[in-house]
Amino acid sequence: MTELALVTGGAGLIGSHLVDRLLRDGHRVRVLDNLEQVTHRGDRPAWIPDDVDFHHADIRDRDAVERALRGVDVVFHQAAYGGYMPEIAKFVSVNSLGTAHLLEAIRDSRLPVRKVVVASSQAVYREGAGECAVHGVVFPGARALDRLRSGRFAPTCPLCGADVVSVPTPEGAPVGGQNTYAITKLDQEQLTLGWSRQTGIPAVALRYSCTYGPRQSLFNPYTGVIAIFATRLLNGLPPVLYEDGLQTRDLVFVEDVAEANLLAATTDALDGLAVNIGSGTPTTIADVARLVSAALGIDIAAEVHGEFRPGEMRHLTSDTSLAAAAGYAPRVALADGIARYLGWVAGQGDITEYFGAAERGLRGRGIIQAVAPG
Numbered sequence: 001m002t003e004l005a006l007v008t009g010g011a012g013l014i015g016s017h018l019v020d021r022l023l024r025d026g027h028r029v030r031v032l033d034n035l036e037q038v039t040h041r042g043d044r045p046a047w048i049p050d051d052v053d054f055h056h057a058d059i060r061d062r063d064a065v066e067r068a069l070r071g072v073d074v075v076f077h078q079a080a081y082g083g084y085m086p087e088i089a090k091f092v093s094v095n096s097l098g099t100a101h102l103l104e105a106i107r108d109s110r111l112p113v114r115k116v117v118v119a120s121s122q123a124v125y126r127e128g129a130g131e132c133a134v135h136g137v138v139f140p141g142a143r144a145l146d147r148l149r150s151g152r153f154a155p156t157c158p159l160c161g162a163d164v165v166s167v168p169t170p171e172g173a174p175v176g177g178q179n180t181y182a183i184t185k186l187d188q189e190q191l192t193l194g195w196s197r198q199t200g201i202p203a204v205a206l207r208y209s210c211t212y213g214p215r216q217s218l219f220n221p222y223t224g225v226i227a228i229f230a231t232r233l234l235n236g237l238p239p240v241l242y243e244d245g246l247q248t249r250d251l252v253f254v255e256d257v258a259e260a261n262l263l264a265a266t267t268d269a270l271d272g273l274a275v276n277i278g279s280g281t282p283t284t285i286a287d288v289a290r291l292v293s294a295a296l297g298i299d300i301a302a303e304v305h306g307e308f309r310p311g312e313m314r315h316l317t318s319d320t321s322l323a324a325a326a327g328y329a330p331r332v333a334l335a336d337g338i339a340r341y342l343g344w345v346a347g348q349g350d351i352t353e354y355f356g357a358a359e360r361g362l363r364g365r366g367i368i369q370a371v372a373p374g
């Protein structure tokens, strides 16, 4: 059956791959996207196909949202303000209030939407799960600032205080991520799932891990680590590692995330749930830097500058068994995905490096802080 899908944020990294995937299956697609200037430069990106019904509008504009929802069967809500941006009010207004508008519009106009899939994030967790030698699998809290300042980065067992070893994090882990982005991603997830319980309209929240791939913004200095390292290396600059570079992340290729959205829309096995979507494999950030520089053939070693970002997790690898039981199977290995991303970057012309200047602003606001062993 072909359907009309609304993809909010459909001009962005994940949204645009989801659009391609939906069109390939024969669905009709509408996009609502305001082409946020932190992510995009200029007009409608060339990768939005002509047969998409493109609404250039803000998710906070209630009338525009109502127009975009007309005749829609399924909503993929990807639009969000993201990353380590310094704003607080804008996160709350775009992510939390924007989601509220979308949900109210569907409910109050009694629109026949059959499902809402909302983009959440692994950022909602406090810290990745850990294994304590004495207490087994535990859920450490966010790391204390004084420990980070003294260069002690390992998360600790909440029962005995011993350092723990990272293990995959299941959906049942406590939420309560510390930065503004994380707080508002949890808002989006909880607003949507609570609304679903009230209205009876099925909804799924997908907690993506770090997603990368072609079309990841090269202008946004707060974007993903692979894009940042690639633009630094291409400008002859070393990748900069926070902490000691041995923190781990779960990096997932964008097409696997798009596929997970299709799955969430078609199975009812995940309805009402928050579901991890990732590769299930940890990679240290230092290894990410090595993989990117090897793939580019640019031999510049990454540097540790003795800095950290308060509220950031040390380790997070998604336990994806819930999604896997419903049929989710990520396909693209990290080295292949990096090669595909760099192939796309090579076609983008001159690459300017915006990260260094952005970092200076973040230091001034305490979002990046110095380790001061003493």
Ligand SMILES: NC(=O)c1ccc[n+]([C@@H]2O[C@H](COP(=O)([O-])OP(=O)(O)OC[C@H]3O[C@@H](n4cnc5c(N)ncnc54)[C@H](O)[C@@H]3O)[C@@H](O)[C@H]2O)c1
Binding pocket: 008, 009, 010, 011, 012, 013, 014, 015, 032, 033, 034, 035, 036, 037, 039, 040, 057, 058, 059, 060, 077, 078, 079, 080, 081, 082, 094, 098, 119, 120, 121, 122, 185, 207, 208, 209, 210, 211, 212, 216, 217, 224
């Ligand atoms: N990329 C990741 O690593 C990652 C990880 C976890 C969760 N997510 C979530 O996935 C979703 C998509 O992220 P992405 O990586 O594709 O980011 P992206 O920045 O590439 O895409 C987001 C899109 O939303 C649009 N947008 C932003 N503010 C808007 C507004 N006020 N009104 C309408 N549109 C607006 C932007 O113009 C952009 O096209 C987001 O909800 C994000 O929080 C991303």
Ligand SMILES: [Zn+2]
Binding pocket: 132, 133, 134, 135, 136, 157, 158, 159, 160, 161, 162
């Ligand atoms: Zn313990």
